[in-house]
Amino acid sequence: MYNYVEDGDSPARAHAEGDEAKYDAFMTRIEAGDKIEPDDWMPDDYRQALIKLISMHGMSEIMGALPEKEWVPKAPTLRRKLGIMAKVQDEMGHGQLLLRVAEDLMAPYGKTREDLIEDLLAGRLKFHNVFHMPTKTWADAGMVGWLVDGAAIISQTNMLDASYGPYQRALQRICQEEVFHAQHGESIIMALAEGTDEQRAILQDSLNRWWEALLMFFGPASAETTGSSKQDIMIKYKIRKSSNEELRQAFLDKYLPRVFSLGLTVPDETVHYDDKQERWIYKQPDWARFKDIIANKGPRSQERLTLRTIAYDHNRWVRQALAR
Template sequence: MNVLLNDMAEHEKLDQFIARIKAGEKIEADDWMPEDYRGTLIKLISMHGISEIMGALPEKEWVPKAPTLNRKLGIMAKVQDEMGHGQLLLRVAEDLLKPYNKKRDDLMQDLFTGDLKFHNVFHMESKSWGDAGLIGWLVDGAAIISQTNMLGASYGPYARALHRICAEEVFHAQHGEAIIMALAEGTEEQRKMVQDSIDYWWESLLLFFGPPSKNEVGSSKQDVTIKYRIRTSTNEELRQAFFSKYVKRILSLGYTIPDETLRFDKDTETWIYQQPDWGKLKIIARNEGPRSQQRLNLRRISYENNKWVREALAPKVI
């Protein structure tokens, strides 16, 4: 198979590749793939993996401050899971880097230099126990919507990793919802804590899914993932799914959403909402968010302090 591919013209390889995807076949790490497919996967999976690791940090801050032992154990387990997800995904990304002679360490260096981004929500502060609960309930809820959209991804290793990750993320969302429900049934101060968290995180949740495409499918960067069947829905479709799942749940608890324009239009069957400040994504991409540098510095220190572990586990050349 590989010998035949070597003798084929580039356009013939691409046609065969597209045909495999359309037929529902999974692409594996050692298969031939076009450069834009490989590049898109590296960017997507490495960002996803590093976001899992960086995403554990806002909740990690609440491990010593959790109100009960059970809550402490719960959030510790969640942090451990997120770190495991990150390790799994970076391993998947590492396989894609082999043709460029790059390894996981290169991904970490890209993070430290700002070339590798992590999700906008994890640049934010987690100021209260309500924030810790909301991260689990709504941020992980948003992540589940995005990730389940890629369970059928054409790249096999990513799809298989996502099946495991999504199963665990469901428990994380339930963990966060349990915290929110306990606070919602508590004192006025506790209820206000949740409302403050909703007000603080709402714009970040809209930014989470990325800007809507202004072009036809197949012509914008985000639609490369749709062209190659890595995912099936656009950013806006994912955001609409988030509204449909969570708006009524939030309102049913007696909370308000900081958007007076938010409503469901029956004629278009879409949610109408106030657009977030998309310029904030560019600011965060420069690692200039509220907690960007603090989180990066913590990761730099941890990476350096644990260098001896990586060296001890590295294969020895005899």
């Protein structure tokens, strides 16, 4: 997403002349664990980091509903159909809630949720790599719920005490609902794992196809890899607590034993736990491919953006009517 602040025209510059005292007071509040509210003074890099994080999170919730939406008419039973419909509805609600939080942050720049949607459709705003991927089988619908939402829970609970109050409060609700989503996905996975040889083969194939995307979920390990200090800014301002690699290791700690207990394997012969380093060793995903995917060059990127564009254009009259 492009930067909403024009050079020299920020409403809340961190180190502008006369703002040093405000910045020091802001950091004192951050260190004390206070929650920053929309009308409070904040440094511009803090505001920008929040806008990028929350808008990407919100759009990922909305775009993330699309892979599972494809399986609503194809779910194997009525119970499964109702479950995945409820999950899709929740994800869309999360997206709307988060975009409202982002909109408050953009208010000083005269920007709205409408601008965020247009950024998404124009390719200026990214959404999560996993939601560019295809859901080819019913096992994929379970994999999204079990492991993708499981990864999201690890990432989001890491920010449950985020310094920005509106986001922290939104995450309280979102994480509670994501737990049910992960349980829904696990239920699908367990049914397939306990099923026929054909069902187990479909499940293993799904895990093989999703493994690299799951490793990519948390992003590259270091700023050197990305050329960005985004992680450092987020930790400095207590928006998040852990680095990308720490979150990935937490995911592996939680889910690899469960994967192996089901008799499944991962498509990486190097995977093992190193007792000396106290961490999982794994083959690094293709980070160049990751950059392509989040630049809307993934397997389903254009198809899902087209669907989102059609919905946006088709419902324009509703927004116009509400604005009158």
